[in-house]
Amino acid sequence: MYKPISLPFDGAFIADSPFSWIARDNSKPGRSDSESWIAQANHEWSKERVEMTNYQVESELVPEFEKISGQSCKLYQSHLWRYAKVENPQDQYFYLDANRNIALCGDWFIESTIEGAWTSGYKLGNAISEMISPP
Structure with missing residues (x-):
């Protein structure tokens, strides 16, 4: 059986890391009780590695998440969101x-x-x- 990650928060911005933020997905209303985390890599890190395979990305990010969480990851999945960040935002809402x-x-x-x-x-x-x- 898995051991829930014992961190004193459900979401955090991360400094000095490939991640920009992490969030305990199962803490959101209406979600499963199963431990689940979302970890988003920062824009600069992602831009430098945009052509890497999922396996290559995971080989770098999973150990980083394990350092933050203090626990090994048993199941993970990466996804490239190529156009997640607007580089030239509009000047209106x-x-x-x-x-x-x-x-x-x-x-x-x-x-x-x-x-x-x-x-x-x-x-x-x-x-x-x-x-x-x-x-």
Whole structure:
């Protein structure tokens, strides 16, 4: 049987590491009780290794995660998200063209994070609400 990883947090940004952040996936609402972690490599590390195979990436990242967690990994899977980070973000939170009924939002406008996606959608929602609300 596996031993749960005993870390004093469910998520953390990681400095001086190939990882930018790690998160205990099973701590999120509605998730399985089985121990599961997500570890995202930082942009610079990933950009330098974008053409590596999963096996090559795992041979570098798994030992790094094991150092952080203090436990050996029994099961792991890597995935390359080639376009995860916007290199040239927009200078606005969303796009709205009321004349053509087009609205766009997403993490690719200002910041490539879940917070960036949420903020973009929130600000677009407010703009639409103001546009359709009676005076």
